[in-house]
Amino acid sequence: MSERNQELYDAIIRGDRKTVQAEVEKAIADKRPVVDLMNGSMIPAMREIGARFARNEAYVPEMLIAARAMQTGLNLIEPLLAEAGHEPRARVCLGTVKGDLHDIGKNLVGMMLKGAGFAVDDLGVDCDVAKFEAGVGRGANAVLCSALLTTTMPYMKTVVEHFKGQGVKVIIGGAPVTQKYAEEIGADGYGADANAAVSAVETVLGLV
Ligand code: B12
Structure with missing residues (x-):
């Protein structure tokens, strides 16, 4: 503690x-x-x-x-x-989903990932599928979605369904999100906090 x-x-x-x-x-x-x-x-x-x-x-x-x-x-x-200028282990994009303006948790996740050697493309808040798609277009190997509201959480399912079959991994998190919900909507990974987000990315991208 x-x-x-x-x-x-x-x-x-x-x-x-x-x-x-x-x-x-x-x-x-x-x-x-x-x-x-x-x-x-x-x-x-x-x-x-x-x-x-x-x-x-x-x-x-x-x-x-x-x-x-x-x-x-x-x-x-x-x-x-943040780690000083080494070759990144992988590239991820990260955003708070459509309709949701909470960004502190997302920012923390981004900081931890940078510290763990990942390149992070921060897409900001209120991200629709097109924004995540643009992140993938810039080379992200995984899409990370954050939601803090029970009303915006279902948009994660839209993101998961959009990327199904494209070889892009989707990892979700945020206070109301659970492992069970991640499984229910078919997300590739889930993390309860910023450290778990790093582990989820490593696992999903086969880096451990
Ligand atoms: C600060 C805050 C705000 C600020 C946000 C400012 C900002 N720049 O973020 C403001 C004032 C704007 C705000 C607005 C609102 N809020 Co607000 N807000 C909060 C509050 C107090 C803190 C959130 C926070 O920063 N937590 C700290 C961070 C570090 O924790 P975290 O976000 O959970 O992130 C961690 C994990 O979840 C995880 N994680 C997060 N994202 C991801 C992503 C991935 C991929 C992974 C793996 C992990 C991960 O890692 C993070 C680090 O450990 C919460 C209360 C709470 N307990 O969460 C309410 C809360 C989320 N808000 C709430 C509400 C209702 C609202 C409003 C609707 C209020 C209103 N009537 O207008 C609006 C909605 C605005 C919108 N459209 O988004 C409710 C939501 C209830 C619900 N069931 O949906 C909460 C729970 C408050 C409550 N107890 O009722 N809010």
């Missing part, structure tokens, strides 16, 4: 970007493992703001400023995770 940095956790929840920046910079200067920072403090803070939203104790603006504060911290961490 990663230790919690309470200052950082609280700062994300109240959307205090200055404190988030200061705490992350301090941790980096102290050579604390950044993955612990994410798993112990930053991701749990986002989970907590979501739980407050579900209890009507926080609203969309609070979620939004928390998300911005989270992204401020992730931007500082990203360069440390």
Whole structure:
């Protein structure tokens, strides 16, 4: 279990970007493992703001400023995770599916994949089949779809069906997505978090 940095956790929840920046910079200067920072403090803070939203104790603006504060911290961490200029192990494209604007989890998945030596074509949010297709056109060996809403999750099935028989692997994830759902819609892989996303890509592309 990663230790919690309470200052950082609280700062994300109240959307205090200055404190988030200061705490992350301090941790980096102290050579604390950044993955612990994410798993112990930053991701749990986002989970907590979501739980407050579900209890009507926080609203969309609070979620939004928390998300911005989270992204401020992730931007500082990203360069440390990215590997310096080696030949990529494979190329993947990654996007949040049509109708869905949540991108923090997707960004984390992208960061971890880059850190693990993959070339990542980030397609952004609200991606329809044409956007994923364009990613494949640019050389992606696998398509990664993220969804955070139960209403946008079914679009993953559309993506899976589109790529069936094309030799392109589709891997899915996001808070409401499960292994069972991945099997149900015929996706090639599933990951519960950013580390699992790396394992899923390695497995699906036969790299392990
Ligand atoms: C921040 C947030 C927002 C922000 C998003 C900002 C941004 N830039 O992302 C804003 C304010 C815009 C927002 C808007 C809305 N939101 Co919102 N949001 C959240 C919140 C609080 C946090 C999400 C997050 O960043 N989590 C942290 C990251 C790190 O976790 P993650 O995304 O799950 O990603 C991890 C894994 O899932 C996995 N993963 C993710 N993607 C992928 C992909 C692959 C391929 C793999 C393998 C793995 C993987 O790895 C990641 C890293 O570990 C959640 C609550 C929650 N508990 O999730 C609600 C939540 C998702 N939102 C919700 C709702 C209802 C909405 C709105 C409809 C609210 C409204 N009334 O307008 C809108 C919809 C907007 C839209 N069209 O998308 C609900 C969804 C309910 C449901 N059952 O569908 C939630 C669950 C809140 C709740 N408890 O009710 N939201």
